[in-house]
Amino acid sequence: ALPIYLLEAQACTGGIINISTGQKLPLQDAVSLGMIDQEMATRLKQAQKAYVGFEGVRGKNRLSAAEAMKMNWLPYEAGQRFLEFQYLTGGLFDPEVQGRISTEEAIRKGMIDGRAAQKLRDVNNYPKVLTCPKTKLKISYKEAIDRSMVEEKTGLRMIEACSMSSKGISSPYNVSSAPGSRSGSRSGSRRGSFDATSSSSSNTYNYSYQSTSSSYGGL
Secondary structure, three states: OHHHHHHHHHHOOOOEEOOOOOOEEOHHHHHHOOOOOHHHHHHOHHHHHHHHOEOOOOOOOOEOHHHHHHOOOOOHHHHHHHHHHHHHOOOEEEOOOOEEEOHHHHHHOOOOOHHHHHHHHOHHHOOOOEEOOOOOOEEOHHHHHHOOEEEOOOOOEEEEOOOEOOOOOEOOOEOOOOOOOOEEEOOOOOEEEEEOOOOOOOOEEEOOOOOOOOOEOEO
16 A cells, blocks of 8 residues: 555645656656556546546536545545645645645635644644555654655655665665754665655655665655
């Protein structure tokens, strides 16, 4: 389940991340580059619609993920997951403005109610849908973000995928700044990345489907 959740987080917040360039790609572009296969792209279509919008009926405007949930076009569990990914990475996506909005604005526009907004704000109760690649313990997307580091070369957030470097040294990050810094280089480490493009963090797990790329990608 790990790859699909991380890829969902990318797809519903802008696109599948090419961890070599930091570029976000639509599903079919990611397929063309061999980053994911067609089967995975099909499974991610709803997540992408949470970003670009669900087509309305009779020529109406595209609907957000929250609105699609109300129409029963999007299963609750998946929709809630997409909203949490979006909330943690800077705000909910509103197809009408083609950008992010705050929970307060989403309430004003009738996309969500106060109860739904509070559930999104209660980040400590987010479900633990991920498995930490280092500790093998279940963690939430928020916890993955908190454990991440920013890669200097690409600006992507990275999460450690093992406790030993290729040289057998613990804590493989080559930290170039002062102790306590959350930035470091990628050399000698096996980590995953997640996109930090939004006002908070992508904080989208950038999972690379290619074995030749980083073991775990895009937060």
